[in-house]
Amino acid sequence: xxxxxxxxxxxxxxxxxxxxxxxxxVAAAKGVAVTWRPFLLGPIFAGLGVTDSPFNLNPxxxxxxxxxxxxxxxxxxxxxKLPSGFPRNGLLGARVAIALDPEARPDFAxxxxxxxxxxxxxxxxxxxxxxxxRRAGLDVEHVARAADPEVKQALREATEEAKALGVFxxxxxxxxxxxxxWGNDRLEDALDWALKEAAE
Amino acid sequence: xxxxxxxxxxxxxxxxxxxxxxxxxVAAAKGVAVTWRPFLLGPIFAGLGVTDSPFNLNPxxxxxxxxxxxxxxxxxxxxxKLPSGFPRNGLLGARVAIALDPEARPDFAxxxxxxxxxxxxxxxxxxxxxxxxRRAGLDVEHVARAADPEVKQALREATEEAKALGVFxxxxxxxxxxxxxWGNDRLEDALDWALKEAAE
Numbered sequence: 001x002x003x004x005x006x007x008x009x010x011x012x013x014x015x016x017x018x019x020x021x022x023x024x025x026v027a028a029a030k031g032v033a034v035t036w037r038p039f040l041l042g043p044i045f046a047g048l049g050v051t052d053s054p055f056n057l058n059p060x061x062x063x064x065x066x067x068x069x070x071x072x073x074x075x076x077x078x079x080x081k082l083p084s085g086f087p088r089n090g091l092l093g094a095r096v097a098i099a100l101d102p103e104a105r106p107d108f109a110x111x112x113x114x115x116x117x118x119x120x121x122x123x124x125x126x127x128x129x130x131x132x133x134r135r136a137g138l139d140v141e142h143v144a145r146a147a148d149p150e151v152k153q154a155l156r157e158a159t160e161e162a163k164a165l166g167v168f169x170x171x172x173x174x175x176x177x178x179x180x181x182w183g184n185d186r187l188e189d190a191l192d193w194a195l196k197e198a199a200e
Numbered sequence: 201x202x203x204x205x206x207x208x209x210x211x212x213x214x215x216x217x218x219x220x221x222x223x224x225x226v227a228a229a230k231g232v233a234v235t236w237r238p239f240l241l242g243p244i245f246a247g248l249g250v251t252d253s254p255f256n257l258n259p260x261x262x263x264x265x266x267x268x269x270x271x272x273x274x275x276x277x278x279x280x281k282l283p284s285g286f287p288r289n290g291l292l293g294a295r296v297a298i299a300l301d302p303e304a305r306p307d308f309a310x311x312x313x314x315x316x317x318x319x320x321x322x323x324x325x326x327x328x329x330x331x332x333x334r335r336a337g338l339d340v341e342h343v344a345r346a347a348d349p350e351v352k353q354a355l356r357e358a359t360e361e362a363k364a365l366g367v368f369x370x371x372x373x374x375x376x377x378x379x380x381x382w383g384n385d386r387l388e389d390a391l392d393w394a395l396k397e398a399a400e
Binding site: 186 | 248250258260261263264268271368369380381382385386
């Protein structure tokens with residue numbers, strides 16, 4: 001069995017940014033195939049009675065998150081700039097991502113994350129999403145596809161699937177046997193687990 | 201300047217358990233001296249309007265924490281058993297820890313963590329704290345010192361100090377220049393930062 005891992009990412013999630021930027025290289029080095037799965041945390045948080053980012057509800061934790069990401073991104077030689085409004089609304093980006101062919105998703109997602117957390121852009125803005133498509137070498141007409149009822153439904157179903165799998169934060173990694181790992185710093189553990197499953 | 205790190209731990213905190221069990225070996229290998237600092241998370245959470253463990257307020261996250269700790273402890277060859285009531289009240293343990301000579305603290309803390317998260321014991325029980333003292337080769341009469349007004353005051357002051365330093369969870373690690381790292385999985389980063397500061 002080939003080793004596989006599902007990478008569940010949310011564009012509003014700050015820690016999904018370093019995970020998205022490094023997962024391809026780390027997974028390739030270990031020989032694990034990755035499927036990029038966009039979803040929304042908002043509906044999952046809402047089901048738990050949580051109405052805002054944990055980093056806003058607890059400002060001390062929010063300040064720590066910024067410092068921790070500055071350190072994490074510096075170690076990866078990635079630019080980091082928290083958007084002026086946090087969290088940004090990732091709905092448009094997630095719809096565009098899910099509408100794309102799976103093989104086009106990583107480049108678009110990485111371009112959008114870099115605009116958001118590397119340059120501080122507002123990803124709820126259609127022109128920013130279009131710029132991400134452009135940087136990924138994709139047709140900017142994909143922005144319009146976000147309004148398709150089937151695309152909206154696909155994102156709703158992906159979010160329901162994530163919730164049913166026990167996902168409660170982002171980034172999350174799920175092996176083929178549904179072993180869940182949460183957080184950028186669990187990426188290596190998740191890949192190793194996927195390899196272990198594939199060897200069994 | 202010799203490299204130093206403050207290790208802020210709370211006996212109720214499940215992730216403080218693997219941190220406590222491994223910090224001495226990891227720090228010694230890197231050549232960093234560690235100061236063990238007991239404190240209470242309850243008053244810090246209360247100041248944020250949080251009345252229970254985040255793992256109880258979000259049961260999905262709570263289930264993940266148990267699974268994540270099972271994996272973490274298995275990798276360290278540590279027994280893991282969540283206490284039947286979680287979180288346990290760590291007040292008595294923290295008072296005893298702060299009353300001990302600093303050099304006696306690590307062995308007592310490790311013994312109490314093993315009773316709590318390795319064997320599922322209730323550390324709010326005086327006989328359990330006495331057993332931890334016994335296993336650490338210390339006088340069980342130290343249990344009575346928890347009632348000393350100076351000991352209570354010392355723990356209040358340590359908790360205020362942690363809060364003023366931006367500590368919002370446990371385990372937390374602070375370098376001499378107050379660089380904060382949160383979580384068992386940040387221990388190596390914290391030690392490396394302490395070394396970097398010492399070399400400057």
